[in-house]
Each structure stands twice: as C-alpha cells, then as structure tokens.
Amino acid sequence: MTDREDLTARMLAAGRELSTAAVMFHTALAARQGLSATEEKALDLLDRLGPLTARQLAAHASLAPASVTGLVDRLERKGFARRVPNPADKRSVLVETVPDRLTGLAPLFDHYVASLTELVTRYNDIELAAIVDFLTEAAARQRDATRLLKDDGETFAPDSR
Amino acid sequence: MTDREDLTARMLAAGRELSTAAVMFHTALAARQGLSATEEKALDLLDRLGPLTARQLAAHASLAPASVTGLVDRLERKGFARRVPNPADKRSVLVETVPDRLTGLAPLFDHYVASLTELVTRYNDIELAAIVDFLTEAAARQRDATRLLKDDGETFAPDSR
DNA sequence: ATGTTTCGTTCGACCGAACGAAATAATTGG
DNA sequence: CCAATTATTTCGTTCGGTCGAACGAAACAT
Numbered sequence: 001m002t003d004r005e006d007l008t009a010r011m012l013a014a015g016r017e018l019s020t021a022a023v024m025f026h027t028a029l030a031a032r033q034g035l036s037a038t039e040e041k042a043l044d045l046l047d048r049l050g051p052l053t054a055r056q057l058a059a060h061a062s063l064a065p066a067s068v069t070g071l072v073d074r075l076e077r078k079g080f081a082r083r084v085p086n087p088a089d090k091r092s093v094l095v096e097t098v099p100d101r102l103t104g105l106a107p108l109f110d111h112y113v114a115s116l117t118e119l120v121t122r123y124n125d126i127e128l129a130a131i132v133d134f135l136t137e138a139a140a141r142q143r144d145a146t147r148l149l150k151d152d153g154e155t156f157a158p159d160s161r
Numbered sequence: 162m163t164d165r166e167d168l169t170a171r172m173l174a175a176g177r178e179l180s181t182a183a184v185m186f187h188t189a190l191a192a193r194q195g196l197s198a199t200e201e202k203a204l205d206l207l208d209r210l211g212p213l214t215a216r217q218l219a220a221h222a223s224l225a226p227a228s229v230t231g232l233v234d235r236l237e238r239k240g241f242a243r244r245v246p247n248p249a250d251k252r253s254v255l256v257e258t259v260p261d262r263l264t265g266l267a268p269l270f271d272h273y274v275a276s277l278t279e280l281v282t283r284y285n286d287i288e289l290a291a292i293v294d295f296l297t298e299a300a301a302r303q304r305d306a307t308r309l310l311k312d313d314g315e316t317f318a319p320d321s322r
Numbered sequence: 323a324t325g326t327t328t329c330g331t332t333c334g335a336c337c338g339a340a341c342g343a344a345a346t347a348a349t350t351g352g
Numbered sequence: 353c354c355a356a357t358t359a360t361t362t363c364g365t366t367c368g369g370t371c372g373a374a375c376g377a378a379a380c381a382t
C-alpha cells in the first residue's frame with residue numbers, strides 16, 4: 001500500500017469516527033433537553049424554514065394534522081416553541097421556536113467551539129483552506145447519499161414537501 | 162476580520178453542515194432499514210463490542226432485561242441479529258449481528274466512498290495529512306463534548322436501570 | 323445434595339405518539 | 353350572504369416500546 005492509499009484509508013476511517021461522534025452528540029443533546037426524535041426534527045425544521053403553520057409543519061415532517069397538534073402541544077409544554085396568531089389567516093396558527101431555547105447549553109457550545117478554534121492553530125493557511133474545502137465538499141456528498149437513500153426507498157411513499 | 166479569522170469561521174460553519182448531514186444520513190439509513198433508534202443503537206453496540214449476552218446488552222443500552230427480550234425479538238424478526246447459544250453458560254444467550262446485514266446498501270456506500278476518494282485527489286500529501294489529523298482530533302473533541310453533556314445531565318438523575 | 327443466586331423469558335400493564343373521523347372556526351367565491 | 357373550502361383541534365383508538373414481577377432452567381456454593 002502506498003503512502004497515498006494509506007492516507008486515503010485513514011481519511012475514510014477518521015470520517016466515520018467523526019460521523020458517529022456527531023450522531024452521538026446530537027442524540028445526547030436531544031436526550032438532555034428531553035426531546036424525542038420527532039420533536040427535534042420539528043424544531044430543526046422551524047429553525048431552518050422560519051415560522052410555519054401547523055399544516056406546513058405537518059407536510060415537512062410527514063405527519064398527519066392531528067399529530068402536529070400533539071407535537072406542538074408537547075413543544076410548548078417543554079418551552080421550545082410557541083403558537084402565535086397568523087395575521088394573514090385567523091384560522092391558522094403559526095408555530096415558531098422560542099428564541100433562546102439553547103441558552104442553558106451555551107457554555108458547552110462555547111467550550112467546543114474554543115476547542116476547535118485552538119485545534120486549527122496547528123495548521124497553516126494552505127492546510128486550513130484544504131480542511132474547509134474538504135468539510136464543505138464532504139457535507140455536500142453526504143447530502144447526496146442521503147437523498148439517494150430516501151428517493152430509492154420512497155418511490156411509493158410521497159413526502160410531498 | 163482577518164483572513165485567518167475568516168478561515169476559522171468557515172471551518173466552524175462547514176463543520177456544522179457536515180454534522181447535520183451526518184445526522185440526517187444516519188436517520189435516513191435507519192428509516193430505510195425499518196429500524197428504531199433503540200434498535201440501531203443496539204446493533205451499533207453489538208458491532209463495536211462483539212457478541213454480548215442479553216444482560217450485557219441491557220446494561221450498555223440502559224434497558225431493563227425484559228425490554229431486551231423484546232428488542233432482540235424485533236431484531237431477529239427483521240433479520241439484523243440472532244441469538245446463539247453461549248457455550249460457557251447454558252442459561253445465557255449471546256446476541257450477535259448478522260454478518261451481511263448491510264449488503265443491500267453496499268452500492269450506496271461504495272458510491273459515497275468513491276466520491277470521497279475522488280475528492281481528496283484535490284489535495285497534496287501535506288494537505289491530506291492535515292485533513293486526516295483534523296478529522297481525528299475533531300472527533301475526539303466532539304466525544305468529549307458528548308461526555309460533558311451526559312455527565313452534567315445525570316448528576317441527579319441516576320439511570321440505575 | 324440442596325439451597326441460593328443468576329440468566330433470560332413470559333405476562334400484564336402502562337405511556338407516549340401516531341392516526342382517522344368528526345367537530346369547530348374562519349376564509350373564499352359565487 | 354350563504355355554501356363550499358380550508359385550518360386546526362378534539363375525540364377515541366391503535367400500536368410500539370418499556371417496565372416490574374413472577375417463573376423455569378442452569379450454575380454456584382457450602
């Protein structure tokens with residue numbers, strides 16, 4: 001095995017390690033907040049797409065409208081989201097995340113960010129640029145893989161977002 | 162903002178992207194196989210620690226013995242694990258993963274691995290070594306953060322199952 | 323040998339989370 | 353201004369997943 005092949009193999013192994021570490025981190029984060037997978041997914045959708053009506057949230061999360069009522073009830077009870085009246089349509093309800101729902105965890109995030117910031121002092125600008133490029137590209141390719149995984153399996157189960 | 166600060170900020174942003182991509186990939190992978198979070202966690206434990214007795218699996222997964230019976234029943238029914246007699250103790254049962262439980266997904270993995278392998282041809286040896294080092298170190302630091310998250314949260318809530 | 327501990331399973335019960343159908347409220351269109 | 357449509361909630365139900373307690377079988381100890 002050449003040095004180059006060895007480096008590539010180690011890249012793959014390290015990538016797997018980081019991947020599982022990320023999954024475990026997110027799992028622990030959700031558990032710490034007392035959130036189920038569905039609830040966390042909903043909060044992520046609301047963060048990424050902005051306030052949504054119950055119906056829109058149902059569509060994005062692939063849930064029945066009745067299920068969203070219960071879901072939002074739980075999120076409100078736990079203090080992670082709230083219903084606000086929709087000025088444009090008094091039948092509907094806008095659901096939005098509570099702005100500072102992560103304040104209690106800020107020290108942890110700060111510590112982690114500081115740790116990574118310290119880590120990259122090891123590398124010169126050229127190396128760091130390569131790292132940034134790699135992370136960006138790897139994320140894009142993993143998103144592609146995720147899409148393949150879904151499309152391939154849901155040919156008959158429309159998500160309809 | 163200096164170039165260096167900009168690079169570091171982009172490293173953090175790209176890292177978050179990759180992290181969420183990894184989580185979504187794992188979620189899709191589990192859904193594709195019809196596995197719940199608990200079931201996937203159990204399979205991961207069995208893969209990492211080798212065959213375990215039901216009791217050991219219960220301890221590692223923080224489940225009651227009765228729950229493990231049902232869990233392993235489900236995994237067997239779905240074809241992802243099996244019980245084998247424990248030669249050292251006829252009371253106990255060893256649970257192991259079925260060796261080729263990912264064969265159907267091999268093409269997908271191969272494609273993703275090939276994509277990453279192609280990606281790193283962009284970088285010279287120095288840069289690639291930096292990438293490998295970064296991935297390894299970032300994984301270690303994220304594991305640390307996960308541990309903090311858990312320890313900090315369970316100081317008062319003994320799991321004790 | 324025989325009493326005790328350990329292992330996994332079975333049983334019965336419970337809870338969270340999802341669903342469909344019906345009910346309620348508000349909007350839209352003729 | 354009324355009928356049809358749309359948005360959400362309520363209601364009752366179902367299902368999966370977990371638990372504690374009780375049990376039989378095997379191992380251990382004395």
